[in-house]
Amino acid sequence: MRPLRTRLRPDNIPNEQRIVRGSAGRVVYLAFLGVFALAVANYLFGDIVMLRADGLVLRDQNVVATTYIARVERIDIKEGQSVTKGSPLLKLQSLEILERLADLSTKRAELAAKVADFKIRSERTEQLLPLAQRREAEAARVITQFDSMAKDGFVRSAPYSEALSANYDARRDRVSLSAESRVLKDELAALNSAVKDADAALRDLQASYADGLVLAPVTGAVGATVPSVGDVYRPGDPLLSIYSGEPYVLVYLPRRYIFPISVGMRLQVTDGPRTANGIIAEILPLTATLPKEFQNTFQPLNRNQLAKIRLSRSASFPLSQKVSVTRSFF
Numbered sequence: 546m547r548p549l550r551t552r553l554r555p556d557n558i559p560n561e562q563r564i565v566r567g568s569a570g571r572v573v574y575l576a577f578l579g580v581f582a583l584a585v586a587n588y589l590f591g592d593i594v595m596l597r598a599d600g601l602v603l604r605d606q607n608v609v610a611t612t613y614i615a616r617v618e619r620i621d622i623k624e625g626q627s628v629t630k631g632s633p634l635l636k637l638q639s640l641e642i643l644e645r646l647a648d649l650s651t652k653r654a655e656l657a658a659k660v661a662d663f664k665i666r667s668e669r670t671e672q673l674l675p676l677a678q679r680r681e682a683e684a685a686r687v688i689t690q691f692d693s694m695a696k697d698g699f700v701r702s703a704p705y706s707e708a709l710s711a712n713y714d715a716r717r718d719r720v721s722l723s724a725e726s727r728v729l730k731d732e733l734a735a736l737n738s739a740v741k742d743a744d745a746a747l748r749d750l751q752a753s754y755a756d757g758l759v760l761a762p763v764t765g766a767v768g769a770t771v772p773s774v775g776d777v778y779r780p781g782d783p784l785l786s787i788y789s790g791e792p793y794v795l796v797y798l799p800r801r802y803i804f805p806i807s808v809g810m811r812l813q814v815t816d817g818p819r820t821a822n823g824i825i826a827e828i829l830p831l832t833a834t835l836p837k838e839f840q841n842t843f844q845p846l847n848r849n850q851l852a853k854i855r856l857s858r859s860a861s862f863p864l865s866q867k868v869s870v871t872r873s874f875f
Contacts, residue, residue: 593801593802593803595871595872596799596802596804596806596812596870596871596872597799597869597870597871598796598797598798598799598849598869598870599796599797599835599839599867599868599869599870600794600795600796600797600814600854600867600868600869600870601794601795601836601865601866601867601868602792602793602794602856602862602863602864602865602866602868603788603792603793603794603795603864603865604765604766604788604789604790604791604792604793604864605765605788605789605790606768606786606787606788607762607763607765607786607787607788607789608783608785608786609634609759609761609762609783609784609785609786609787610781610782610783610784611637611759611778611779611780611781611782611784612753612780612781613639613641613642613754613780614639614640614641614777614778614779614780615637615638615639615642615757615777615778616637616638616639616775616776616777616778617635617636617637617772617773617774617775617776617777617778617784618635618636618637618638618757618774619635619636619774620635620771620772620773620774621633621634621635621636622634622635622767622771622785623767623771624767624768624769624770624771625766625767625769626766626767627765627766627767628761628764628765628766628767628787629761629764630761630762630763630764631760631761632760632761633758633759633760633761634759634760634761634767634784634785635759635772635784636756636757636758636759637757637758637759637778638757639754639757642750642754645750646747646750646751646754649743649746649747649750650747652743653740653743653744653747656736656739656740656743657740659736660733660736660737660740663729663732663733663736664733666725666729667726667729667730667733670722670725670726670729671726673722674719674722674723674726677715677718677719677722678719680715680718680719681712681715681716681718681719683715684711684712684714684715684716685712687711687712688712759784761787762787763787763789764789765787765788765789765790766787766788766789766864767785767786767787768785768786768787768788770785770786771785772784772785788864791855791856792856792860792862792864793826793853793854793855793856794814794823794853794854794856794868794870795851795852795853795854796851796852796853796854796870797833797835797839797849797850797851798828798849798850798851798852799849800847800849800850804872806825806828806852807825807828808825808826808827808828809824809825810824810825810872811823811824811872812824812825812854812870812871812872813870813871813872814854814856814860814862814868814869814870815868815869815871816862816866816867816868816869819860819861819862821856821857821859821860821861821862822856822857822860823854823855823856823857823860823870824854824855825852825853825854825855826853826854826855827852827853828850828851828852828853829850829851829852829853831850831851832848832849832850832851833848833849833851834846834847834848835847835848835849838867839867854870
């Protein structure tokens with residue numbers, strides 16, 4: 546018998562030649578390893594030595610809201626439209642305000658009628674009072690004559706009683722008219738004050754409602770949310786927003802850093818395709834929670850100190866744009 550294949554003896558295996566590979570792969574591997582290490586170090590400790598912050602491009606926001614239940618009847622603007630102060634934005638319709646206007650008008654008319662009635666009564670009292678005073682004086686003079694004649698025994702009791710009764714009636718009428726005149730003057734003054742208050746309330750309500758026309762409070766640009774015809778709003782519900790003034794960046798400063806941050810520091814603001822210069826105009830003495838787009842899913846919610854950055858005039862960032870802020874070294 547013969548073996549089909551010659552087997553090598555284990556004590557006589559020839560040496561294998563080691564393949565010599567180039568150093569390029571090792572360099573690439575080390576380079577990737579170094580880049581990864583730098584990225585991890587930058588992620589963990591980069592904000593300690595370099596200014597890196599996120600921010601939003603904002604303008605002063607003016608919220609237009611309603612103070613009564615209203616339905617949108619007409620829209621005169623659209624999203625992003627530029628408006629001037631006093632220009633019409635939309636028209637509302639409120640049955641509640643219309644009912645209140647009608648009620649105030651009715652009450653004002655009732656008060657005016659009462660004022661007219663009290664004026665008539667007061668004028669009548671003023672005209673009757675001198676006659677009552679004269680009648681009282683005449684009755685007192687007659688009583689005086691009767692008293693002098695009674696001493697001489699020339700007066701009978703019946704006429705004397707009639708004179709006393711007439712004197713009493715005259716004095717009673719005069720006192721009643723005097724008291725009524727004083728009360729009517731006080732009530733008339735109170736009614737006139739109530740009429741003035743009703744007129745002021747009616748004017749204020751009419752001016753506030755302004756036939757449902759809502760005007761722009763400032764000059765600026767309309768926000769992204771505009772109501773639709775037929776929408777119903779409750780008191781305090783915002784209708785829309787108007788952004789006014791120059792744009793600025795509200796930046797959330799890092800929580801840990803070893804470099805100074807002060808007002809007047811020059812920064813670079815970028816959203817990717819656009820870059821602009823900015824200056825820290827104000828460091829606010831408060832903190833706020835970072836918006837959701839700035840939060841890290843794997844970390845708890847962060848609160849950072851706020852600062853305002855004034856942008857250069859050449860900046861053209863859209864409103865509410867998310868930007869990154871770094872320190873400018875030139």
